[in-house]
Amino acid sequence: MTNGGRAGAVWQNGRVFTEQRVVVSAAEESLPLAIRELELELGPEAAVEPIGPETVVVTAPGLTAQEVADRCEEAPLVFPRHLTVESALLAPDADLDRIADAALEAVREAGVESDIAVQSWVSGRSGYDFGPAQAFAAVADRLRGAGYEVARSGRFHTLSCCLTDRGVLLGVNETRDSLSDWPGGGVRLSKSRDQISRAEFKLEEAIGEFGLELPEGGRAVDFGAAPGGWTRILRLHGLRVWAVDPGDLDERLDGDDGIRHLALTAGRFLRSNRTVFDVAVNDMRMDPDLSCDLMVRAAETLAPGALAVVTLKTGSREVLETVDAGLRRLGEAYEILHARQLRHNRHEITVIARKRSGAPS
Numbered sequence: 001m002t003n004g005g006r007a008g009a010v011w012q013n014g015r016v017f018t019e020q021r022v023v024v025s026a027a028e029e030s031l032p033l034a035i036r037e038l039e040l041e042l043g044p045e046a047a048v049e050p051i052g053p054e055t056v057v058v059t060a061p062g063l064t065a066q067e068v069a070d071r072c073e074e075a076p077l078v079f080p081r082h083l084t085v086e087s088a089l090l091a092p093d094a095d096l097d098r099i100a101d102a103a104l105e106a107v108r109e110a111g112v113e114s115d116i117a118v119q120s121w122v123s124g125r126s127g128y129d130f131g132p133a134q135a136f137a138a139v140a141d142r143l144r145g146a147g148y149e150v151a152r153s154g155r156f157h158t159l160s161c162c163l164t165d166r167g168v169l170l171g172v173n174e175t176r177d178s179l180s181d182w183p184g185g186g187v188r189l190s191k192s193r194d195q196i197s198r199a200e201f202k203l204e205e206a207i208g209e210f211g212l213e214l215p216e217g218g219r220a221v222d223f224g225a226a227p228g229g230w231t232r233i234l235r236l237h238g239l240r241v242w243a244v245d246p247g248d249l250d251e252r253l254d255g256d257d258g259i260r261h262l263a264l265t266a267g268r269f270l271r272s273n274r275t276v277f278d279v280a281v282n283d284m285r286m287d288p289d290l291s292c293d294l295m296v297r298a299a300e301t302l303a304p305g306a307l308a309v310v311t312l313k314t315g316s317r318e319v320l321e322t323v324d325a326g327l328r329r330l331g332e333a334y335e336i337l338h339a340r341q342l343r344h345n346r347h348e349i350t351v352i353a354r355k356r357s358g359a360p361s
């Protein structure tokens with residue numbers, strides 16, 4: 001069964017779209033929060049229907065993936081982390097041949113001409129005789145046979161193939177509307193032998209997902225730095241780092257004269273600091289109100305336009321209210337560029353912000 005997601009033409013930014021069934025993924029434990037955000041943002045005309053433990057389909061008159069993606073970035077909605085559209089839904093007994101045929105049909109129907117990324121993943125418990133790797137291989141082979149160049153990411157269009165309890169969902173959309181260029185937003189980062197903390201993945205993911213450009217040779221302050229994972233990543237990007245944490249840094253960082261460890265709380269550090277920083281990162285285990293207050297105070301020590309990366313520990317109660325209050329407080333000194341629960345965030349979100357030009361130095 002293919003449906004092309006079609007229910008009528010819609011004009012948006014000078015382009016014609018057809019109304020779409022928009023497939024939104026979030027972390028499983030955060031799906032109810034993503035649903036609430038979508039309902040609040042899109043209003044009562046939107047229907048949000050769960051189709052897997054971390055996936056919903058959103059429909060509303062005239063709604064397109066592009067609009068949902070724009071709203072996720074602008075509002076921001078922090079819990080949706082991947083978008084695609086439902087171009088076809090195949091019965092759960094579909095075999096790899098059938099999936100490959102339908103994928104080729106969906107790609108042609110979407111008007112994709114030469115190259116495409118193919119991404120495959122499972123939502124929920126897979127009752128299929130094959131896994132996402134085999135689905136990827138079957139689809140990629142069929143598309144290559146029809147003359148397409150196939151990659152796993154980094155293409156203008158992406159074909160998503162999601163194995164759900166309800167069937168095999170295929171979606172073709174422009175990658176810029178996907179929020180993440182990973183299958184279902186499921187970023188895979190490999191652990192290096194030099195890794196100091198698992199927290200490193202959060203900063204690496206934020207840098208990759210949002211394409212952050214860190215000023216090589218600049219100065220960074222790392223609040224809540226111990227044991228030093230984020231400090232290590234910042235050093236790899238060529239920054240000199242002031243690592244602020246009463247706790248100890250990993251001994252592998254000893255002897256690096258690009259790092260100064262200040263064994264102080266962030267509050268005490270700010271009271272005596274005279275250094276101006278180009279980047280501030282904050283992974284402190286701290287109440288989000290206090291953490292945001294601290295970032296607003298820290299803005300006074302930042303250069304104009306300085307970049308900030310903050311994890312806000314949202315906890316598990318009144319989460320949307322906590323996120324909202326945190327973003328509003330940060331907004332007093334920073335322009336919020338992105339706010340999202342990344343794959344490596346647990347009960348927390350990552351905020352990327354830039355110091356406002358009017359904020360005091």
Ligand SMILES: C[S@@+](CC[C@H](N)C(=O)[O-])C[C@H]1O[C@@H](n2cnc3c(N)ncnc32)[C@H](O)[C@@H]1O
Pocket residue numbers: 196197198199200223224225226227228229230231244245246247264265266267283284285286
């Ligand atoms: C999750 S760990 C940070 C991990 C670090 N980003 C890494 O990659 O290794 C949280 C840190 O916040 C620090 N912290 C908590 N309150 C703090 C405060 N008021 N000032 C500075 N650091 C604080 C803790 O000592 C702890 O080391």
